[in-house]
Amino acid sequence: MEIVSATIASIFFIIFIYIFFFKDQSNTKGLPPGPKPWPIVGNLLQLGDKPHAQFAQLAETYGGDLFSLKLGSQTVVVASSPSAATQVLKTHDRILSGRYVFQSFRVEKHVNNSIVWSECNENWKMLRKVCRTEVFSSKMIESQAHLREAKAMELVEFLKGREGQVVKIIEVVFGTLVNIFGRLIFSQDVFDLGDPTGGSAEMKDHIWQMLEMGNSANPADYFPFLGKFDLFGQRRAVANCLQQIYEVWGAMLRERRRAAKDGAGTHPHHDFVTILLDAGLDDQRINALLMELFGAGTETSSATIEWAVAELTKNPTIKEKLRREMESVVGKERVKESDIPRLPYLQAIVKETLRLHPATPMLLPRRALETCQVMGYTIPKDCQIMVNAWAIARDPKIWKDPLKFSPERFLDSSLDFKGNDFEFIPFGGGRRICPGIPLATQFIGIIVATLVQNLDWSLPNGMDPSELVMEEKFGLTLQKEPPLLIVPKSIEF
Numbered sequence: 001m002e003i004v005s006a007t008i009a010s011i012f013f014i015i016f017i018y019i020f021f022f023k024d025q026s027n028t029k030g031l032p033p034g035p036k037p038w039p040i041v042g043n044l045l046q047l048g049d050k051p052h053a054q055f056a057q058l059a060e061t062y063g064g065d066l067f068s069l070k071l072g073s074q075t076v077v078v079a080s081s082p083s084a085a086t087q088v089l090k091t092h093d094r095i096l097s098g099r100y101v102f103q104s105f106r107v108e109k110h111v112n113n114s115i116v117w118s119e120c121n122e123n124w125k126m127l128r129k130v131c132r133t134e135v136f137s138s139k140m141i142e143s144q145a146h147l148r149e150a151k152a153m154e155l156v157e158f159l160k161g162r163e164g165q166v167v168k169i170i171e172v173v174f175g176t177l178v179n180i181f182g183r184l185i186f187s188q189d190v191f192d193l194g195d196p197t198g199g200s201a202e203m204k205d206h207i208w209q210m211l212e213m214g215n216s217a218n219p220a221d222y223f224p225f226l227g228k229f230d231l232f233g234q235r236r237a238v239a240n241c242l243q244q245i246y247e248v249w250g251a252m253l254r255e256r257r258r259a260a261k262d263g264a265g266t267h268p269h270h271d272f273v274t275i276l277l278d279a280g281l282d283d284q285r286i287n288a289l290l291m292e293l294f295g296a297g298t299e300t301s302s303a304t305i306e307w308a309v310a311e312l313t314k315n316p317t318i319k320e321k322l323r324r325e326m327e328s329v330v331g332k333e334r335v336k337e338s339d340i341p342r343l344p345y346l347q348a349i350v351k352e353t354l355r356l357h358p359a360t361p362m363l364l365p366r367r368a369l370e371t372c373q374v375m376g377y378t379i380p381k382d383c384q385i386m387v388n389a390w391a392i393a394r395d396p397k398i399w400k401d402p403l404k405f406s407p408e409r410f411l412d413s414s415l416d417f418k419g420n421d422f423e424f425i426p427f428g429g430g431r432r433i434c435p436g437i438p439l440a441t442q443f444i445g446i447i448v449a450t451l452v453q454n455l456d457w458s459l460p461n462g463m464d465p466s467e468l469v470m471e472e473k474f475g476l477t478l479q480k481e482p483p484l485l486i487v488p489k490s491i492e493f
């Protein structure tokens with residue numbers, strides 16, 4: 001009897017929840033076609049750990065341009081062709097420029113001062129301007145080239161010291177990137193490559209924690225009514241972590257401000273903190289911006305470098321061709337960032353890596369600010385929009401042999417990732433295009449070139465490179481399985 005009452009009560013409870021929280025689920029009029037959603041969960045059960053690949057298949061079923069689905073109570077529209085991407089990122093760029101802010105990151109102080117998560121408001125415009133004209137200006141990028149070159153060489157020396165041993169490449173590349181950022185931002189190393197307990201352990205732990213929290217799923221993203229309860233404490237954890245990071249940086253900012261006031265003159269290091277202080281930004285904004293540069297720049301760039309190393313390991317003839325290009329262009333000199341414009345094959349390798357393995361396969365989710373019509377379909381206000389850059393870059397209708405790693409395809413082509421060629425958009429497009437492109441391309445170029453010029457490597461236990469199976473997971477690839485393990489080998493230089 002009790003079981004019957006409990007079952008009836010549960011049914012009523014589910015119907016209640018359905019009616020009150022999910023009634024908009026039936027409001028699919030005019031939406032792009034898509035798989036039929038289940039009550040309450042929508043299409044969530046169809047979502048595995050590689051949505052970009054599953055979404056590519058769904059796109060084929062539903063006409064190739066736009067399809068829609070329900071993730072819990074959220075309506076999501078996915079653009080999967082260059083023409084659909086053009087509509088989202090260019091034609092309707094303004095109306096579709098809102099961001100869907102992940103529930104764990106809805107920490108008011110951070111979102112309001114954020115480039116990544118805020119709306120395209122006056123504050124966002126000002127921060128983007130500071131990025132364009134100061135932080136990522138060609139003058140700034142050039143003036144810091146020696147730092148990146150030195151850190152790339154430090155990585156090589158570290159790997160030479162591990163000759164014959166197995167190294168998990170993502171760990172050392174990520175550590176190198178975090179240190180480059182530490183130097184660019186506040187003139188300090190954060191990691192000690194050879195000693196996991198060394199470096200600024202506190203800062204390192206906070207950064208790891210933030211990235212891990214960014215990667216963990218939050219049920220409230222599918223059922224927003226859960227958001228205000230923060231059931232699993234994810235938002236509180238992000239807020240705590242941010243607070244701790246801001247305290248460390250706050251002390252440094254106070255010290256820099258004090259030194260400037262005491263007439264100690266300009267800080268001896270021309271780093272991002274100096275620029276942001278000179279630009280008159282307050283501590284809140286500086287903290288948020290620094291956090292975003294670390295967050296948005298380190299994981300994406302290190303994942304791309306790991307993929308480039310993986311592809312070069314799989315394709316030794318391409319690695320050899322790159323080495324020969326460097327020999328003929330820079331000879332016995334150590335490769336420098338200023339050589340990159342004269343190394344077209346290196347540039348083509350970077351582009352081909354970004355084509356096959358975009359670090360954010362579906363860009364960052366956008367949100368419709370108003371209801372609008374796209375390609376004859378209705379996109380309702382507040383609908384989430386994703387652009388499947390991964391699927392577009394592997395579409396056999398657009399690319400010859402799309403799954404083949406072939407840098408040659410970029411050699412006689414003007415195709416670029418700056419947001420004008422919608423078949424190749426690893427950095428997104430439109431007003432929210434990644435502002436870090438000038439820095440990211442320098443990092444990736446100089447690290448790949450320095451590794452290839454100074455080192456050789458193989459896979460552990462005589463494993464043949466053709467056996468190397470490479471899979472990407474959704475979004476950020478820190479936890480990529482299987483991790484790429486290499487055995488470094490010094491070469492004559």
Ligand code: HEM
Pocket residue numbers: 115116117292293294296297298300301304358359360363364426427428429430431432433434435436437439440
């Ligand atoms: C391989 C490296 C990188 C990739 C693939 C990448 C990719 C992306 C993508 C796809 C977006 C979203 C664009 C859109 O919504 O249309 C984005 C936004 C952003 N990226 Fe990057 N990024 C990389 C490196 C960097 C670096 C090095 C920085 C800074 C140091 C950076 C800072 C940002 C910021 C601040 C945004 C937010 C822009 C906005 O919403 O207005 N990224 N990135």
